[in-house]
Amino acid sequence: MVRAASASVVRISAERRFPERPLHSVWAARELLVVLAKRDVYLRYQHSFAGISWAILQPLLTVLVLSAFQLLMGNRQTTGVPYPLYAATALVPWTFVVHALTQASHSLPKHMGVINKVYFPRLILPLSAVMGAAADFAVGMALPPALMIYYGIAPGLTLLALPIFVAQAVALAAAAGIWLACLNARFRDTANSLPFVTQLWFFLTPIAYTTDIIPPQWQLLAGLNPMLGILEGFRWALVGVASPWLGTWIAMSWLVILALLGSGMLVFLRSEESLADFL
Amino acid sequence: MKGIAIEVSRLGKQYSMDGRGPKRAHEAIEQAVRGLMRRKEPKDPGSFWAVKDCSFVVRQGEAVALLGRNGAGKSVLLKMLSRVVKPSSGEAVIRGRMTALLELGSGFHPELTGRENVFFNGAILGVRRAEMETKLDEIVAFSEVGDFLDMPVKHYSSGMYMRLAFSIAAHVETDVLLMDEVLAVGDSAFQEKCLNRMRRAVRQGTTVVIVSHEVSVLAELCTRGLYMDHGKLLIDGALAEATDRYRKDTAA
CATH class of the missing domain: 1.10.8 (Helicase, Ruva Protein; domain 3)
Structure with a gap:
């Protein structure tokens, strides 16, 4: 017979309490995490003609539109990097983070049926949504190198730092995803307003424009937007563009992400055992 | 004497009548603050107990039938034991690997x-x-x-x-199996196969708690019966005792 891998002693109590060894139980359920993520990706593209190439088409089309605007507005070049490449290096991680946290925000109501019938660490659900989005991210990451080849730009040694910023993007997606999943379980306004909020966020973040547009007195404050450190990190690692604030922004971004991740986990784990009651 | 597989003491589950948690933001914030301070929240007066003060013990290898009319609280009880739903009162301990088949x-x-x-x-x-x-x-x-x-x-x-x-x-x-009306499916031949499989599990020492309305099926597997009504555990005894009461209550 197959052996079920549940704990040998289960204690159930009405006491409000924090789950015992929550990270251990998530790790124990890692296979479920992977299966769920794979299933998400598979189902997303199953009846699609372009399939996972959407992961590249989406940032590519956005880059084309932004570049067209840039030309119409007078083609201001300040970075020394062709604008389409400059935009693409930020758009790919941006698209991933927004896609991941949007999917994560829907993850609990989407799996309501299972939550109501089977016990497993619920943290698996937003995390698997992020993992599924990361598959698209991996495909989308082909776009900046393709443009670099097209423009004949070779990466420098800064490329070695890229994994830091990839990890940073994944951490932000997970942190925001856990928070949003939790909020959306209680207030469906969260997921409903998310497209609008992320659109505002897009304009507030230097993706389509360069960071020197931010007035000097706002440069430090802008670093509180955790996306800024990540996007500038990608630009620096891939094409060597560095703003004077780069180091500060990266550090600020990590601080914001870690604070979000820690608080998000606490809130999620505290409310997880009553999820089935209010979903 | 065999060890104890499931020990349930004064387990209860309260639902608010509107079927939801707090809706408005300030209520949720209040609740979150109270939660962080580990305070018990006051109980909403517009609520009912789906399960109230249930206590029983199941020994290892026992096969127990859980009977009762619709809405008696059987499924909520199983959901609490399987950790899908958090109890409002009481506690329970389950020893051994547990698999809950609520569907x-x-x-x-x-x-x-x-x-x-x-x-x-x-x-x-x-x-x-x-x-x-x-x-x-x-x-x-x-x-x-x-x-x-x-x-x-x-x-x-x-x-x-x-x-x-x-x-x-x-x-x-698994060591402990909780089943909510998922005992036998398919045509009669397959149902017989399901039952054989279950008999084998019971013979091999799996502790089983089964919710079912099929008294004849329960009789083939279980020796002990629990009867619930309106959230309360009324009978904990031989299977016949529970099934008699169930027949009597459903006939009325």
């Missing part, structure tokens, strides 16, 4: 093939993929889905779907 085929997706759903369902029940792989042939043989294994389950007949779902459940090795 068959949890997480089955119509677009995925039978094979993919087997692994997904296994993962959700906490079975490792490697172990699932060793059992796949047996599960497929038991379910009789045969060549349809690699077809999306949306094309399955409902009988095939249930047979596959039951087969996965029946091949999960």
Whole structure:
């Protein structure tokens, strides 16, 4: 017979309490995490003609539109990097983070049926949504190198730092995803307003424009937007563009992400055992 | 004397009448603050107890039938034991690996093939993929889905779907099995097969708690009966005692 891998002693109590060894139980359920993520990706593209190439088409089309605007507005070049490449290096991680946290925000109501019938660490659900989005991210990451080849730009040694910023993007997606999943379980306004909020966020973040547009007195404050450190990190690692604030922004971004991740986990784990009651 | 597998003391579950938690933002914030300060929240007066003050003990290897009319609280009790729902009062301890089958085929997706759903369902029940792989042939043989294994389950007949779902459940090795009306599916021949499988599990020492309305089926598996009504455990005794009361109450 197959052996079920549940704990040998289960204690159930009405006491409000924090789950015992929550990270251990998530790790124990890692296979479920992977299966769920794979299933998400598979189902997303199953009846699609372009399939996972959407992961590249989406940032590519956005880059084309932004570049067209840039030309119409007078083609201001300040970075020394062709604008389409400059935009693409930020758009790919941006698209991933927004896609991941949007999917994560829907993850609990989407799996309501299972939550109501089977016990497993619920943290698996937003995390698997992020993992599924990361598959698209991996495909989308082909776009900046393709443009670099097209423009004949070779990466420098800064490329070695890229994994830091990839990890940073994944951490932000997970942190925001856990928070949003939790909020959306209680207030469906969260997921409903998310497209609008992320659109505002897009304009507030230097993706389509360069960071020197931010007035000097706002440069430090802008670093509180955790996306800024990540996007500038990608630009620096891939094409060597560095703003004077780069180091500060990266550090600020990590601080914001870690604070979000820690608080998000606490809130999620505290409310997880009553999820089935209010979903 | 055998060890204790399930120990339930004064377990209860209260639901508010509107069926939801606090709705407005300030209530939720209040609740979150109270939660952080580990204070008990005041109970909403517009509420009812789906299960109230249930206490019982199940020894290892016992097969217990849980009976009662619709809405008596049987499923809520099983949900609390399986950790799907958090109790409002009391506590319970379960010793050994526990598998709760509150439905068959949890997480089955119509677009995925039978094979993919087997692994997904296994993962959700906490079975490792490697172990699932060793059992796949047996599960497929038991379910009789045969060549349809690699077809999306949306094309399955409902009988095939249930047979596959039951087969996965029946091949999960566990110490404590909680079942909510998922005892026998398919045509009468397959139902007999399901029952044989269950008899074998009981013989091998699996502790079983079964919710079912099929008294005849319960009689084949269980020796002990629990009878619930309006959230309260009224009878804890021999199976006949519980089934008699159940027949009496449903006949009225």
